[in-house]
Amino acid sequence: MKALTLLQAVxxxxxxxxxxxKNIIVYxxxxxxxxxxxxxxxxxxxxxxxxxxxxxxxxxSGIVGTAIGMAVAGLKPVVEMQFDGFVFxxxxxxxxxxxxxxxxxxxxxxxxxVIRFPYGGGIRALEHHSESTEALFAHTPGLKVVxxxxxxxxxxxxxxxxxxxxxxxxxEPKRIYRSVRQExxxxxYTLPIGKANxxxxxxxxxxxxxxxxxxEVLEAAAKLxxxxxxxxxxxxxxxxxxxxxxxIDSVKKTGRFLVVHEGPTNFGVGAELIAAVNEDAFLxxxxxxxxxxxxxxxxxxxxxxxxxxxxxxxxxxxAKEIISY
Amino acid sequence: MFEKYDPREGKRLxxxxxxGKFTPNGGPILNDDELLDAFKKMLYARVAxxxxxxxxxxxxxxxxxxxxxxxxxxVGAVLALKKTDWIVPTFREHAAWATRGVxxxxxxxxxxxxxxxxxxGKDFRILPVSIPIASxxxxxxxxxxxxxxxxxxxxxxTYVGDGGTSQGDFNEALNFAGxxxxxxxxxxxxxxxxxxxxxFKQTAAKTLAERAFGFGVEGVQIDxxxxxxxxxxxxxxxxKARSGGGPTLIEGFTYRLGAHTTSxxxxxxxxxxxxxxxxxxxxxxxxKLYLISKKKITEDDISKMTEQFKKxxxxxxRKVESSKDPTPEDIFKYHYKEMPYELKRQLNEYKTYxxxxx
Numbered sequence: 134m135k136a137l138t139l140l141q142a143v144x145x146x147x148x149x150x151x152x153x154x155k156n157i158i159v160y161x162x163x164x165x166x167x168x169x170x171x172x173x174x175x176x177x178x179x180x181x182x183x184x185x186x187x188x189x190x191x192x193x194s195g196i197v198g199t200a201i202g203m204a205v206a207g208l209k210p211v212v213e214m215q216f217d218g219f220v221f222x223x224x225x226x227x228x229x230x231x232x233x234x235x236x237x238x239x240x241x242x243x244x245x246x247v248i249r250f251p252y253g254g255g256i257r258a259l260e261h262h263s264e265s266t267e268a269l270f271a272h273t274p275g276l277k278v279v280x281x282x283x284x285x286x287x288x289x290x291x292x293x294x295x296x297x298x299x300x301x302x303x304x305e306p307k308r309i310y311r312s313v314r315q316e317x318x319x320x321x322y323t324l325p326i327g328k329a330n331x332x333x334x335x336x337x338x339x340x341x342x343x344x345x346x347x348x349e350v351l352e353a354a355a356k357l358x359x360x361x362x363x364x365x366x367x368x369x370x371x372x373x374x375x376x377x378x379x380x381i382d383s384v385k386k387t388g389r390f391l392v393v394h395e396g397p398t399n400f401g402v403g404a405e406l407i408a409a410v411n412e413d414a415f416l417x418x419x420x421x422x423x424x425x426x427x428x429x430x431x432x433x434x435x436x437x438x439x440x441x442x443x444x445x446x447x448x449x450x451x452a453k454e455i456i457s458y
Numbered sequence: 459m460f461e462k463y464d465p466r467e468g469k470r471l472x473x474x475x476x477x478g479k480f481t482p483n484g485g486p487i488l489n490d491d492e493l494l495d496a497f498k499k500m501l502y503a504r505v506a507x508x509x510x511x512x513x514x515x516x517x518x519x520x521x522x523x524x525x526x527x528x529x530x531x532x533v534g535a536v537l538a539l540k541k542t543d544w545i546v547p548t549f550r551e552h553a554a555w556a557t558r559g560v561x562x563x564x565x566x567x568x569x570x571x572x573x574x575x576x577x578x579g580k581d582f583r584i585l586p587v588s589i590p591i592a593s594x595x596x597x598x599x600x601x602x603x604x605x606x607x608x609x610x611x612x613x614x615x616t617y618v619g620d621g622g623t624s625q626g627d628f629n630e631a632l633n634f635a636g637x638x639x640x641x642x643x644x645x646x647x648x649x650x651x652x653x654x655x656x657x658f659k660q661t662a663a664k665t666l667a668e669r670a671f672g673f674g675v676e677g678v679q680i681d682x683x684x685x686x687x688x689x690x691x692x693x694x695x696x697x698k699a700r701s702g703g704g705p706t707l708i709e710g711f712t713y714r715l716g717a718h719t720t721s722x723x724x725x726x727x728x729x730x731x732x733x734x735x736x737x738x739x740x741x742x743x744x745x746k747l748y749l750i751s752k753k754k755i756t757e758d759d760i761s762k763m764t765e766q767f768k769k770x771x772x773x774x775x776r777k778v779e780s781s782k783d784p785t786p787e788d789i790f791k792y793h794y795k796e797m798p799y800e801l802k803r804q805l806n807e808y809k810t811y812x813x814x815x816x
Contacts, residue, residue: 158607184607190637195596195630202600202614205585206544208607210600222626229590230597236792238586239577243795275793298795327798374798 137317140310142284143173143249146291147211149321151181157295158203159186161196161213170215171251171310193223197248201230204244204300211295214250217304218261223248224269231300232275244300247291251307252280253345253395255442257435264432265344265396270302271373271405277301278372279326282347284315286370289324297326306345329376331383335363337456339383341406342393343369346443350393353448364452372402377409384414389455390422393448398426420458425451459698459706460678460691465667470711471691472681476739478747487686487693488537494754496537496685497745498763500529503553504742505767506562507716510552510569513775514720520571523550524716527683530741531647531710532617533557534688538696539615544605545584546598546616548591550647554617558582562771566778573792574784583612592622595631595644602640602705613641613699615692621652623669624660632673632707641699643692644707647682649714654727670707682710683741713739786812 137145151157159177161169165188168175177186189196193214200210214220220227227248235243254263271278279294279301281287287305294301329341333354342350347368354364365383369375384390390410392403403424410422425443433441462483463471473484480486488496507526513519525532532553536545545554552565560582568575568587576586588594598616605612622628623646635642646666650657663669670677678695680687688710695706713736717724724733737743749755790805791797797805 158603190630190633192626192630192633194593194627195599195634198593198596198627198630199600199603199634202546202597202602203604204600205597206601206604206608208604225590226593226596226627229593230588234586235794237573237576239573239788240792241577241579242585277794374800377799 134316134318136314137284138311138314139281139284139287139306140171140173142288142317143291143305144175145317146288147174147177148180150292150295151177151185153321154209155185156207157185157209157211159211159213160189162189162191162215164188164213169213171307173249173305174213193219194226197223197226197231200246201226201234201244204246205234205242209245209295211247211249214248216262217250217252217264217266220250220266227270227276228273232273235299236275243298245298247294247301247303249303249305251310252304253306253308254432254438255308255345257438260434263438265394265427267304267372268396268401271402275300276373277326278304279370280304280306280344280372281370282306282309282344282368284313284317286324286330286368288317289322290326290370292321293323293326296323301326304344308345309348312348324370327371327374327376329379330368330370331365331379332368333364333366335365336387337362338364338389338391338452339367339380339387340364340391340393340448340452341367341369341380343372344395346393346395349443349445349448352445353452356445356449357452362452362456375406377413380406380409381413384410385417388417388419390418391425391452391455392423393425393443395427395443397429398424399429401426420455423451423455459694459703460676463678465665465677465679465709466671468664470679470681471687472684473686473690474684474744474748476744478744478751484686487690490749490752490754493745494749496533497742497749497755499533499557500553500685500742500745501760501763502767503529503533503556505764506556506771507552509768509771509775510566511716511720518779519566519569521719521721522569523719524714525550525552527713527715527736527740528647528649529553530685530688531645531682531712534685535615535645535692538689538692540612542583542610542612543696544598544601544612544614546594546601546614547584547587548594548617548619548622549587549589551617555584558584560584563774563777566775567781570778570781572781572784574788592618592625592628592631595622596627596634598642598644599631599635599638599640602635602642603638606640611700613643613696615643615645617645617647619652620646620648620650620657620660620666621655622646623666632670632675632705635705636673636675639702639704642705643695643699644705645692646707646709647712648709649712651714651718651728653718653722656727665709667707667709675705675707677707677709679709679711682712683739683744685741685745715740
């Protein structure tokens with residue numbers, strides 16, 4: 134076991150899997166020589182050669198479009214979009230082909246590929262470097278969307294994503310890329326895609342979140358605990374297909390539900406989870422299921438981003454509102 | 459490789475003219491038996507195409523994109539490939555599908571409105587119909603990368619239209635192919651129109667082929683209605699690709715004699731006279747003139763063959779018409795290897811609704 138950051142765990146997952154499977158090809162902008170602008174792919178080119186890890190021309194649609202061809206022909210491309218906000222040139226390839234090839238060919242062709250990118254704000258970045266786009270992909274039939282929140286989860290989920298027979302959007306919480314270290318096994322291991330993780334057991338309220346937002350949610354849970362309010366915290370881990378059962382079981386126990394995410398509120402992941410709670414746990418509810426999400430505004434530049442980001446205190450306050458409803 | 463036919467010097471590769479005569483630089487590339495076989499394949503594609511349009515007019519088939527006039531670009535190119543080479547089509551390559559050997563039933567079933575038609579297995583090495591313009595050219599470049607990586611002796615041919623050359627993906631595909639130096643042929647069927655928009659409104663470049671040179675890729679313009687020119691160009695480009703020489707851009711200069719799709723009215727944007735001029739350059743007509751002059755075939759043989767093909771296509775289409783519609787399961791179960799709970803739930807709810815309605 135080694136103590137790794139989330140970023141190092143991503144790198145470690147790629148290293149371990151690439152040594153297990155020579156069909157894995159890693160490429161993107163600055164991915165080869167430099168090892169990516171965040172260094173997620175550092176050292177891979179040295180270890181596995183330029184044919185398996187390389188810098189592509191600067192064109193996201195080209196990166197994803199060629200990955201489709203590679204996957205059709207039996208390779209397993211793991212490509213990087215440099216930032217969340219630069220995924221859009223590739224959006225056409227993702228929604229018109231990546232998500233549809235299996236269905237279009239009635240199962241003849243499948244696309245076992247992974248599209249990785251750092252997502253989310255709070256890093257005082259330029260415009261287009263702070264986006265949370267998971268709902269766009271979760272809304273598209275044919276895709277899986279995975280977001281880890283810890284180093285251990287990042288490695289296990291990325292290895293699962295690479296081994297998955299279907300295309301996976303793997304969004305990495307860049308705000309917490311380097312903030313925490315955690316013991317991570319050196320060998321390959323997997324965590325199931327589609328399975329949420331109950332990270333804190335409680336009975337007063339169910340809080341679901343994922344990615345970087347988990348940090349403030351867990352801080353809020355700790356603060357509430359000091360006031361003898363024990364909330365249950367679930368890390369969603371997979372946005373789609375989401376783990377309805379784990380959420381419903383928890384809400385049936387607590388009777389109250391809050392979902393917290395950085396992405397814009399309207400038509401967001403929270404709306405979907407609340408719908409699920411209403412469908413399957415309506416009679417257990419003692420307060421309206423509630424969402425605390427990002428505002429439906431363009432993500433602000435650094436001077437204004439403090440207003441956008443959801444603080445620990447806002448989560449505490451919202452939790453109390455629900456509990457005292 | 460194509461130095462003699464630099465499109466920037468206004469040159470176009472043609473081996474047989476519209477009268478079925480070899481040009482001064484031309485000559486037989488395929489022998490007469492091979493040409494007869496190619497003629498039959500083009501005629502079959504023509505018959506199937508015209509029948510499909512007529513089924514649509516009778517209300518028996520849905521929107522259909524005719525390829526009439528472009529047959530040589532497809533039959534000639536696929537004949538020049540090996541069976542293990544990949545084809546990455548758009549939506550107007552029925553002659554390419556047929557030449558590769560895919561049953562016509564599949565394409566007609568797909569056009570009839572059933573995805574099952576695209577379930578042709580992997581052995582034909584042809585990707586499904588791709589409708590978003592030029593997006594498929596990138597898939598071809600990726601396959602080419604995989605072929606080289608796996609040290610397979612296979613190359614990739616992808617089609618795109620004149621309108622498609624305006625898309626970013628076309629340019630990215632040429633660029634990636636050039637940088638990676640992978641075994642791919644990007645074949646533009648320049649049929650002069652992107653639905654209603656004429657070729658000159660797509661680019662200020664004099665030819666589409668010359669656009670390759672800006673990417674460090676070789677480009678050549680050929681008479682796309684001359685099947686020998688098509689065969690020759692694709693064969694040379696394929697040999698080059700196979701031996702590590704990298705990508706080639708081929709512009710087949712051709713014409714769509716029919717509508718863009720059966721929903722389109724071409725009289726809105728082009729004159730009958732123009733169409734008539736191009737009918738004289740029909741790829742099937744010139745090969746017919748040549749084969750008749752060589753006594754390989756007679757007018758009578760051709761009408762018998764045409765009748766025979768009509769019967770075959772009609773039998774296939776009747777099978778399509780008696781095919782079963784997709785079940786609710788069919789529209790759900792191919793999105794993921796294993797159906798996620800949410801999809802199962804929606805499917806079950808719908809099935810329960812159907813049951814209760816009985």
